Amino acid sequence: MCKLIIQIPCYNEEQTLPATLADLPREIEGVDVVEWLIIDDGSTDGTVSAAREFGVDHVIRHRRNRGLAISFQTGIDACLQLGADIIVNTDGDNQYAGCDIAKLVSPILSGEADMVVGDRQTSTIEHFSRKKKALQKIGSFIVRKLSKTDVPDCVSGFRAFSREAAIKINIVSSFSYTIETIIQAGRKKVAIQSVPISTNEQTRKSRLFKNMFHFLGRSGATIVRIYSMYNPLKVFCIISLIMILLGVAPILRFLFYYFSGNGSGHLQSLGLGSALVIMGFTTLITGLLADLISFNRQLIELTLEKVRKIELVQNSTGSKENVFLGEDLTNHPK
Known part of the structure; x- marks a missing residue:
């Protein structure tokens, strides 16, 4: 039926x-x-x-x-x-x-x-x-x-x-x-x-x-939250790549002036670039950890699906009066 x-x-x-x-x-x-x-x-x-x-x-x-x-x-x-x-x-x-x-x-x-x-x-x-x-x-x-x-x-x-x-x-x-x-x-x-x-x-x-x-x-x-939940490594890799590229630019600027004999006045570029590169690699590591957590979430969801199926089998053989459980729900049958 x-x-x-x-x-x-x-x-x-x-x-x-x-x-x-x-x-x-x-x-x-x-x-x-x-x-x-x-x-x-x-x-x-x-x-x-x-x-x-x-x-x-x-x-x-x-x-x-x-x-x-x-x-x-x-x-x-x-x-x-x-x-x-x-x-x-x-x-x-x-x-x-x-x-x-x-x-x-x-x-x-x-x-x-x-x-x-x-x-x-x-x-x-x-x-x-x-x-x-x-x-x-x-x-x-x-x-x-x-x-x-x-x-x-x-x-x-x-x-x-x-x-x-x-x-x-x-x-x-x-x-x-x-x-x-x-x-x-x-x-x-x-x-x-x-x-x-x-x-x-x-x-x-x-x-x-x-x-x-x-x-x-x-x-x-x-959209960002849900997509990141299922594809965290891709999201964090993109953010990491952007940070690293932004950091490489001022570092190259410093190196250009340094090898031109005028590097002492551009240490700020080196500091800014180094900070951005470090942040980029830190973000990448965070992405790897988030990816592991995502796999753990998938296992939890599979477990939840199995638990739901077991509960549904039990409910199908039990009393319909016990269908709705939880302090925030009340059942009002016709």
């Missing part, structure tokens, strides 16, 4: 959640059971009441607002424990069309992919400014190159995961999961595809960032 769970991270979505839920399917060809799950991230309005009125199967609540990335991971963990074979993530602001979910899960059902990302085709979205369209295109290009994937819309939150792909997900960013999951998928050789999707009219402005500069800064930091 194939079970699909549609998860929706929510924070104060009382006004937009009803339209989102009304658009979600209850039946999909190739899927035996379709359930809905809401992750309420510390909402202060009637988000939970709206979810219950529309017959949401599962509601998980954070006692305080913890951010989109953590809410996404909470949902993934809960869906796995509930026995989901496929997990679809969508937003609570009704940005994505629920009718596209069948299209989104099709590559997973056919065994062609383990992760599918919806392509909003941002160049055609009317309420996106030219600047935003250009930045989306550039950002997705950078993520594609770093992750060695072919996803045209890397920040789309409309995506589907097979059970195996979901088990491999480990979100560490506190900002957004979209970029991180794609870089992880590329690193872990997860079969990933993209399908074109449609979008609805904008219901509200994004709460994820204050302005475009804030978004660029947080996204850029996330």
Whole structure:
């Protein structure tokens, strides 16, 4: 039996959640059971009441607002424990069309992919400014190159995961999961595809960032952090090489004047160059240590995957009332 769970991270979505839920399917060809799950991230309005009125199967609540990335991971963990074979993530602001979910899960059902990302085709979205369209295109290009994937819309939150792909997900960013999951998928050789999707009219402005500069800064930091986590030696080697080259230049300047008989007045160049070269080699050593730590992280992640699989087997044979564990979660079944 194939079970699909549609998860929706929510924070104060009382006004937009009803339209989102009304658009979600209850039946999909190739899927035996379709359930809905809401992750309420510390909402202060009637988000939970709206979810219950529309017959949401599962509601998980954070006692305080913890951010989109953590809410996404909470949902993934809960869906796995509930026995989901496929997990679809969508937003609570009704940005994505629920009718596209069948299209989104099709590559997973056919065994062609383990992760599918919806392509909003941002160049055609009317309420996106030219600047935003250009930045989306550039950002997705950078993520594609770093992750060695072919996803045209890397920040789309409309995506589907097979059970195996979901088990491999480990979100560490506190900002957004979209970029991180794609870089992880590329690193872990997860079969990933993209399908074109449609979008609805904008219901509200994004709460994820204050302005475009804030978004660029947080996204850029996330890209650098996650890429460095999986490729530390390459990152530190580049930094080391830059420092060494910057240090060699003033040293060569000193040597030029020294052999010309005027080296006594250029000792500052020698000092600056030597300091930069030493810093460069120190950075290289740091990179070697970080690379060893990265290998250790990979072993920990493999262990975590095995532990998750063992827990899921135990949960499948145990009571469903014990599915949700942890002081920050409460289960509100329909």
